Amino acid sequence: MLEIKQLVKEFGGLRAVDEVTFTLRAGTITGLVGPNGAGKTTLFNTIAGFYRPTSGGISFLGNRIGGLPPYRIFRQGLVRTFQIPRPFAAMTVLENTMLVPARQAGERLWNNWFDRSRVRAEERACRDRAREILAFVGLDRLSGEYARNLSGGQQKLLELARVLMADPKLILLDEPGAGVNPTLLVTIIDKLQELNARGITFLIIEHNMDLIMTLCDPILVMAQGKLILEGPPEVVRSDPRVLEAYLGGVLE
Ligand SMILES: Nc1ncnc2c1ncn2[C@@H]1O[C@H](COP(=O)(O)OP(=O)(O)OP(=O)(O)O)[C@@H](O)[C@H]1O
Numbered sequence: 001m002l003e004i005k006q007l008v009k010e011f012g013g014l015r016a017v018d019e020v021t022f023t024l025r026a027g028t029i030t031g032l033v034g035p036n037g038a039g040k041t042t043l044f045n046t047i048a049g050f051y052r053p054t055s056g057g058i059s060f061l062g063n064r065i066g067g068l069p070p071y072r073i074f075r076q077g078l079v080r081t082f083q084i085p086r087p088f089a090a091m092t093v094l095e096n097t098m099l100v101p102a103r104q105a106g107e108r109l110w111n112n113w114f115d116r117s118r119v120r121a122e123e124r125a126c127r128d129r130a131r132e133i134l135a136f137v138g139l140d141r142l143s144g145e146y147a148r149n150l151s152g153g154q155q156k157l158l159e160l161a162r163v164l165m166a167d168p169k170l171i172l173l174d175e176p177g178a179g180v181n182p183t184l185l186v187t188i189i190d191k192l193q194e195l196n197a198r199g200i201t202f203l204i205i206e207h208n209m210d211l212i213m214t215l216c217d218p219i220l221v222m223a224q225g226k227l228i229l230e231g232p233p234e235v236v237r238s239d240p241r242v243l244e245a246y247l248g249g250v251l252e
């Protein structure tokens, strides 16, 4: 589904992503772990089009997407969430969710003049879909709340709801478990499994090893920009290079 070849992303002299090569199979939930500063978020940003690759190739469903702007990658069904959620604070949860689908009829000025009934029908459909998705992630009771009043964990769920509006094929999740209490974490794991069963493929960055080991197979390990290991949870768990990478990060 996603093919990354010899991907490099440099910031000045720093190689944040250093010749990373891997393939994601459709239908999988793949984990991406590694110490702070390993280059995980930079890899996501480069795949999703927020950064131009310095070199290397990215293909999604057979199309080369390296260097395309984010909205074109998004439209192909490859979406990402942010490590630090960025909802529109002064809009409600429902409004934040409804914002997502691109190219609604109402966005084209003349439709408002000539085709009001169609605009209204589309808005209704969008609202219904947003409500359904908010119910799925468990935020339906908060749909009228301003996004700025949500807790960290609730903002993570809102992020998930927003990307689901786009009817994605592949979701890149940046630390869905960060700042989330253990009960909510179980819910999130459940929801992700359910979405996966419905056909969505995931690549998940996460420091919470419970989440990674429960959900993900295979697991990719990055350290200092490089992909150092790829394997099933039981292999990654017991590989000394992984521990070494984490300890190296602490000692530096
Ligand atoms: N926009 C940027 N400009 C310059 N350097 C950057 C930029 N973004 C990231 N870096 C650097 O690239 C390296 C990788 O950062 P990145 O955020 O990708 O790590 P990460 O694996 O996501 O870490 P964490 O687990 O802490 O989120 C770090 O050394 C970071 O300082």
Ligand SMILES: [Mg+2]
Residues within 6 Å of the ligand: 040, 041, 042, 083
């Ligand atoms: Mg990160």
